[in-house]
Amino acid sequence: MPKLSNLSQGRGYLAIPGPSVMPEAVLNAMHRPAPNIYAGEIVDMMPPLMEDLRRIAGTQHHVAMYIGNGHAAWEASLSNVVAPGDKVLVPATGRFGHGWGDAATGIGADVEVMDFGLQSTMDIDQIADRLEADTNHEIKAVLAVHVDTSTSVVNDIAGLRAALDAADHPALLMVDCIASFACDRFEMDNWGADVMVTACQKGLMVPPGVSFVFFNDRAAAVRDAMPRVSRFWDWTPRANPEEFYQYHCGTAPTHHIYGLRAALDMIHDEGLEAVWQRHETLARAVWAACDAWGAEGDLSLNIADPALRSHAVTALRLKAPQATELRDWVEGNIGLTLGIGLGMAPKGSPESHGFFRLGHMGHVNGQMIMGMLGGIEAGMSALGIKRGSGALEAAAKVIGGA
Numbered sequence: 001m002p003k004l005s006n007l008s009q010g011r012g013y014l015a016i017p018g019p020s021v022m023p024e025a026v027l028n029a030m031h032r033p034a035p036n037i038y039a040g041e042i043v044d045m046m047p048p049l050m051e052d053l054r055r056i057a058g059t060q061h062h063v064a065m066y067i068g069n070g071h072a073a074w075e076a077s078l079s080n081v082v083a084p085g086d087k088v089l090v091p092a093t094g095r096f097g098h099g100w101g102d103a104a105t106g107i108g109a110d111v112e113v114m115d116f117g118l119q120s121t122m123d124i125d126q127i128a129d130r131l132e133a134d135t136n137h138e139i140k141a142v143l144a145v146h147v148d149t150s151t152s153v154v155n156d157i158a159g160l161r162a163a164l165d166a167a168d169h170p171a172l173l174m175v176d177c178i179a180s181f182a183c184d185r186f187e188m189d190n191w192g193a194d195v196m197v198t199a200c201q202k203g204l205m206v207p208p209g210v211s212f213v214f215f216n217d218r219a220a221a222v223r224d225a226m227p228r229v230s231r232f233w234d235w236t237p238r239a240n241p242e243e244f245y246q247y248h249c250g251t252a253p254t255h256h257i258y259g260l261r262a263a264l265d266m267i268h269d270e271g272l273e274a275v276w277q278r279h280e281t282l283a284r285a286v287w288a289a290c291d292a293w294g295a296e297g298d299l300s301l302n303i304a305d306p307a308l309r310s311h312a313v314t315a316l317r318l319k320a321p322q323a324t325e326l327r328d329w330v331e332g333n334i335g336l337t338l339g340i341g342l343g344m345a346p347k348g349s350p351e352s353h354g355f356f357r358l359g360h361m362g363h364v365n366g367q368m369i370m371g372m373l374g375g376i377e378a379g380m381s382a383l384g385i386k387r388g389s390g391a392l393e394a395a396a397k398v399i400g401g402a
């Protein structure tokens with residue numbers, strides 16, 4: 001229970017890996033009466049919105065927008081190119097890889113999971129061997145998660161493309177960028193992704209509710225050869241609408257369109273390279289603090305190699321139940337909400353209380369990160385959690401550019 005000295009009044013920081021912090025500009029843009037959906041502003045807003053999304057994705061090709069969350073984008077993408085009985089390969093590096101694979105099972109695919117565990121990236125060589133062995137080209141698609149939000153690992157998508165090319169394998173390379181979009185560098189066309197899915201509530205800083213599927217001409221050809229694609233998921237009319245309603249297969253997500261416009265303007269004003277750079281610097285500050293804390297006691301970064309860590313989210317390990325105690329303390333006492341550990345141990349098990357995550361995606365700046373780290377320091381101090389010293393100084397040096 002909150003104590004008399006509770007310090008949680010004031011602006012909170014929801015430091016979970018999605019939904020992320022919503023900018024005032026986004027919320028203000030959404031606070032308006034419903035527009036006419038048959039003519040006028042909302043109709044004119046869509047083409048430039050799609051263009052700006054393509055620019056962030058690094059693709060010249062197509063994008064379809066869906067009313068729905070990330071799971072909807074998973075299902076949308078699969079529904080267009082994977083028929084019942086088709087084989088898909090899922091190199092999993094955490095909960096979300098398994099989740100997308102499960103979505104494929106749900107639409108009747110024959111799913112083969114290559115599980116790379118919870119603390120490492122994909123082993124591209126092993127995947128290459130599997131592709132080489134598939135001489136009949138039964139694998140129709142490879143479902144790869146760029147940043148698995150549960151483990152905070154970042155996977156080498158260009159490397160996966162190279163493996164497919166080296167094996168001369170025609171499988172589509174499908175990539176989940178839901179956590180990484182507008183946070184970690186991603187270049188769809190340059191890296192050779194055929195399909196990419198993302199959603200609006202993480203790096204795009206918009207309340208959950210819309211998601212996107214990007215696809216190239218190769219993927220479009222696979223869709224055209226499908227025995228059937230259900231009307232709602234079909235990406236073709238959404239990406240090439242003759243009528244406005246076709247963008248969304250019905251009523252437009254009017255307020256999300258306004259919010260998204262504001263968010264894309266913010267990203268554009270800052271510059272995409274600068275957005276990626278900001279995320280990298282803030283992530284390095286977080287890691288510097290965690291390294292210092294981890295020098296004594298039980299805290300450790302889930303992904304040991306900094307080159308394999310996402311800039312959007314950091315997964316951490318602590319002695320159970322200290323992670324849960326720490327999350328409870330900072331949320332109850334100082335207005336800071338940290339992410340739960342996800343997929344690291346069975347839900348509710350004693351071990352599950354030894355994992356937590358820090359979301360640092362989207363509308364996040366230097367003082368927020370220093371505040372989050374300071375808050376964690378306060379929590380560990382209050383709870384008597386053993387840790388190394390100098391964490392805040394180490395983070396401050398990164399933030400200060402030293």
Ligand SMILES: *Cc1c(COP(=O)(O)O)cnc(C)c1O
Pocket residue numbers: 018069070071072096145147148149176177178179199208
């Ligand atoms: C958040 C997330 C999802 C799921 O998105 P929902 O909107 O919760 O359905 C899928 N994949 C990744 C990598 C994510 O970070």
